[in-house]
Amino acid sequence: MNTGLKELVLYACGKIAQADGARDVLLEVIMAVINSGFCNKICGLISENLIVSMTDSTKAARQVSCCLHLMSKCLDLVPNASANEVSMLTIVVERVVDTMDIGDLENISERLEEVKIRKDEAVRKFMEDRIERSNNSEERLPPDNxxxxxxxxxxxxxxxxxxxxxxxxxxxxxxxxxxxxxxxxxxxxxxxxx
Incomplete structure (x- = not known):
């Protein structure tokens, strides 16, 4: 998938994440993004802003903004299923925002902090649920074979x-x-x- 196509798909995902459409349609799109591995492509696309010396900061801000909308919607609809992808994207987005100094554009810094807090909460809840399930006798291994x-x-x-x-x-x-x-x-x- 070339860079232009990745960028268009990211913009489309960002717009879909902002839409107030039917929840089942949004959920289907979000799960398709997560299951397809497109989050890895988003990481690569956003990271290219750090490599290319003449990157337009408004273009980078638009990519980051769409990514933040997508991350936020993932945390809304499927926090457990998207925790890994959102964590990975958070690292890349944070690096681009800090390096390119685009935090003031489109309230990116505030939105990034909100996503980080929600991501940390989702990860914490996921780990608590996992510990609770492991303590449940239904999931525990017996002491003897x-x-x-x-x-x-x-x-x-x-x-x-x-x-x-x-x-x-x-x-x-x-x-x-x-x-x-x-x-x-x-x-x-x-x-x-x-």
Missing amino acids: FRSISVFPTLDDIIETEKPFLRKNRIGVPYDSRKRRYSACGHIIELYSH
């Missing part, structure tokens, strides 16, 4: 003083094997062997 547990109870099993590891039985919900290290059959064996 069912393949190594004796079929016959040992003395330690009978007089155990610790609270046993119990996983909630899954009834009426599909099994998600991506979350576990065992298959559905392994999950059932694990459930009934602890």
Whole structure:
């Protein structure tokens, strides 16, 4: 994708992010941008402003402004799914704003600070949710591998003083094997062997 086309797509994304359209359409566009890897191309496009010696500051400000609109909309609609891309874009945008001194144009410095605060909040919330999920017994790994547990109870099993590891039985919900290290059959064996 050449520079001109990347720039046009960035401007279009910036305009779409500013539009008050249907949420499902905006969400579809945002997810397409995130899933396509276009954020990497935006980073390259905006970084070119640092390399080219005769870059027009208004052009760079327009690119950064569109990028900030896109980043803000990403944080509005899909904060968890866009946290990595927004973090990456924030680093590049901040560098261009500082180097080219374009912070006063189009309220870029204020908007950048707002996006950084929102991005940090999204990352913090994502990490808290991740920790909470890992503490949830449904997501935790059992202390023993069912393949190594004796079929016959040992003395330690009978007089155990610790609270046993119990996983909630899954009834009426599909099994998600991506979350576990065992298959559905392994999950059932694990459930009934602890």
